[in-house]
Every structure is written in structure tokens, then in C-alpha cells.
Amino acid sequence: xxxxxxxxxxxxxxxxxxxxxxxxxxxxxxxxxxxxxxxxxxxxxxxxxxxxxxxxxxxxxxxxxxxxxxxxxxxxxxxxxxxxxxxxxxxxxxxxxxxxxxxxxxxxxxxxxxxxxxxxxx
Amino acid sequence: xxxxxxxxxxxxxxxxxxxxxxxxxxxxxxxxxxxxxxxxxxxxxxxxxxxxxxxxxxxxxxxxxxxxxxxxxxxxxxxxxxx
Numbered sequence: 636x637x638x639x640x641x642x643x644x645x646x647x648x649x650x651x652x653x654x655x656x657x658x659x660x661x662x663x664x665x666x667x668x669x670x671x672x673x674x675x676x677x678x679x680x681x682x683x684x685x686x687x688x689x690x691x692x693x694x695x696x697x698x699x700x701x702x703x704x705x706x707x708x709x710x711x712x713x714x715x716x717x718x719x720x721x722x723x724x725x726x727x728x729x730x731x732x733x734x735x736x737x738x739x740x741x742x743x744x745x746x747x748x749x750x751x752x753x754x755x756x757x
Numbered sequence: 758x759x760x761x762x763x764x765x766x767x768x769x770x771x772x773x774x775x776x777x778x779x780x781x782x783x784x785x786x787x788x789x790x791x792x793x794x795x796x797x798x799x800x801x802x803x804x805x806x807x808x809x810x811x812x813x814x815x816x817x818x819x820x821x822x823x824x825x826x827x828x829x830x831x832x833x834x835x836x837x838x839x840x
Contacts, residue, residue: 665777670815
């Protein structure tokens with residue numbers, strides 16, 4: 636088997652745009668099923684998707700609802716990183732976010748992206 | 758449609774599931790099998806016709822055959838030597 640690959644998926648759309656909020660999770664699931672490591676980075680309104688309880692409300696026609704997909708991503712080992720200033724401007728602290736979500740800043744995002752096989756931004 | 762004589766060890770019923778859950782379920786089931794074991798996947802998501810072969814190719818598993826039964830796509834996969 637080839638050495639492990641890593642995909643970074645940046646999510647910038649929130650619950651107000653369910654399709655653009657769902658596509659990155661579908662891609663993450665596909666990658667993890669294919670033995671590709673996944674780091675999901677949440678910025679802007681994307682941060683709202685990993686606030687506790689919010690994913691339960693996001694479902695786009697034709698897509699697996701986030702209430703099913705997000706726990707699957709975490710179960711398969713997908714990492715969740717959340718933009719610090721974006722959280723601050725929205726009044727979000729680590730306690731508001733899903734268990735396992737980590738608040739980080741630009742340096743960490745850059746380190747993840749530059750060490751990844753590829754990155755996607757939604 | 759050719760009848761296959763290969764017996765599947767496990768059947769994954771992914772009917773009604775949407776992208777990417779058919780390959781997520783398939784990957785989970787495959788992890789429990791030994792190299793050479795055969796897995797049947799049933800899916801109704803049209804995307805699985807492209808997804809399952811691509812998944813097999815990128816994970817070192819072999820797609821033995823696939824066919825359609827009504828609205829269900831049936832895939833026969835053999836676990837590769839990896840993992």
C-alpha cells in the first residue's frame with residue numbers, strides 16, 4: 636500500500652448554505668473511506684457547523700444529513716480545526732464546539748496545508 | 758447477465774444511502790475481512806457506479822464485477838493484500 640496521503644478541506648460556508656456546507660463533509664467521508672487522512676478547517680461561517688447541535692439542523696437535498704455525516708467523519712479519524720478569530724467574532728469558545736474540535740490560528744492551518752497531499756476550499 | 762460462482766463472505770446493504778455512505782460502509786466492512794475475502798455491496802445511489810470502482814482502485818481492492826438488479830447496483834469486491 637502506498638504511503639498515507641492527507642487532504643485538508645477548508646469550510647467557509649455555514650448552515651445558511653446547506654449544500655456548500657454539506658459537500659466538504661461528503662468529500663471528507665470519501666477520503667477517509669479511501670484511507671486518506673483528513674483535516675477539516677472551519678473558517679468564517681463554517682465555524683458555526685461545528686458548534687454543538689448545529690449540524691443536526693443542516694441537511695441539503697441529495698446529501699447525507701450532517702447529523703449522520705459529521706459523527707462519521709470524527710469516528711473515522713477526521714480532525715476538526717476551527718479558526719480562532721472567526722470563533723472570537725462569533726462568541727464561540729471551545730466549550731461551545733463539538734468534542735474533539737480544536738481552535739487554532741493561521742500558523743497551524745498553513746502547517747496542515749503545506750504538509751498535505753492536496754487541499755480543497757469550499 | 759453472467760452468474761457468478763464466487764461466494765461473498767459479507768454483504769453490505771447500502772441501499773437508500775447517499776454519497777459518501779456506500780463507500781464508507783464498504784470500507785468499514787472491508788477492514789474486518791482477510792485478504793482474498795469477497796464482499797458484496799448493494800447500493801441505490803447512482804454515484805456508486807463510479808464511486809465503488811474508484812474506491813476499489815485507490816484502496817488496493819479488486820472489483821470483480823458489478824451489475825444492476827432493478828434499482829439496485831450490486832458490486833462484488835475482493836479484499837486486496839494491503840492493510
